[in-house]
Amino acid sequence: MSQFTGNHILSVDQFDRAAIEKVFAVATTMQPYARRQKRTTVLDGAILGNLFFEPSTRTRVSFGTAFNLLGGEVRETTGMSSSALAKGESLYDTARVLSGYSDIIAMRHPAAGSVAEFAQGSRVPVINGGDGANEHPTQALLDLFTIERELQYEGKGIDGLHIAMIGDLRYGRTVHSLSRLLCLYKNIHFTLVSPPELAMPPAVIEAIENAGHRLTISTRLEGTLDADICYQTRIQEERFESQEEANRYRGKFRLNQSVYTKHFQSKTVIMHPLPRDSRAEANELDNDLNQNPNLAIFRQTDNGVLVRMALFALTLGVDHLLTSYERGV
Ligand code: CP
The missing domain is CATH 3.40.50.1370 (Aspartate/ornithine carbamoyltransferase)
Structure with missing residues (x-):
């Protein structure tokens, strides 16, 4: 268990230098998996809810790619109009529901503070993929x-x-x-x-x-x-x-x-x-x-995939499996 396990990643203010170094160390071990030189299934059976209520190419796809490379599956919601948020559902209710379908959620939303608000209703870790002009x-x-x-x-x-x-x-x-x-x-x-x-x-x-x-x-x-x-x-x-x-x-x-x-x-x-x-x-x-x-x-x-793989592995508590069991296979 690391300090990341089971926790949301909402702001850079959560990080100190030791935490950053940990993320970078795990990201570095992800390189052979990202390059398809090695395979892992440490997240077999896990589901990422990838919710993008604002346009994105890199962040959305690299979150999905990172999760797939660790053996997990991805369910996507893109655009506000295809979600019940367009019918006036609250972020809290949406989070409560979708966190019943996922092991972890990555989310982008146009309003500053919205991802933190969403996280309050979520029963699984939420990663901020960009909230308005606030943070990324x-x-x-x-x-x-x-x-x-x-x-x-x-x-x-x-x-x-x-x-x-x-x-x-x-x-x-x-x-x-x-x-x-x-x-x-x-x-x-x-x-x-x-x-x-x-x-x-x-x-x-x-x-x-x-x-x-x-x-x-x-x-x-x-x-x-x-x-x-x-x-x-x-x-x-x-x-x-x-x-x-x-x-x-x-x-x-x-x-x-x-x-x-x-x-x-x-x-x-x-x-x-x-x-x-x-x-x-x-x-x-x-x-x-x-x-x-x-x-x-x-x-x-390219580095975005490594870093997002590291964040998933750390948040879902499987980083030690990759560094001891999977390494050198
Ligand atoms: N850098 C970045 O956030 O790119 P996208 O908007 O394509 O996700």
Whole structure:
């Protein structure tokens, strides 16, 4: 039994460095299973309720893939209109019912705090797959796992990191969660680049300042030449009052090879939680970076399966079976 067994994963605030290291250690042991070099059935007979009330490609499919790779089955509900929530059923009732059909539930919902509210009615562990503009804890964990792996090649760790976060820092939940996780480390330099209206929320700024980290806030791409990580984000148009308002900001911070060469060192790792908005009016991460070896976006998505496998194994208490029995089979 670990501290994770039987518990919800709703916020990055539940994690300390030891917990993160545990998740990363288990995620690393998942690699041969994710690559189909080994097979396991440790979750044989278990059911994941995969509830996505907001669009998703990576999070939904990687949760499902991770569960299948551990031998479990997945039942999906996608879209609000196909659920009784559209008839006025409460999150509590929905949780109460669906937790009778599942061993664990992953959920995404457009309202901040909704996944925590749902968890109150659930009799099984609930994992937050993104609640509005609030949090995306599993994305933050896979981002941090990616950062650790990328920097390992340069003999660096997370302590002392300089990260530039760019774009919609107000509504981009992944940067909220990642910033909070990074606050657990030492001597982080955050450079936050956004239009003033899309600045990082005050609560996250306060957390960074209270943890004693270096903070640079700018409305222009500057001061990033020694950044280790460039974390680009999409304008979260679905969170704006109107499309017209979102359009004011789309395309404000475009990253392409020439911008990268001008503003970053040649080894700066390029990250983005995806999806990237590839339409001409936005194009925040140009395809001309696709061959850049520092572009880590698809390593992030691959790592998402490992991290989500680890979270399932830990939450359902089967991680020890994989590391002792399954390893080396
Ligand atoms: N990064 C992320 O949450 O992607 P999806 O919206 O496709 O799940």
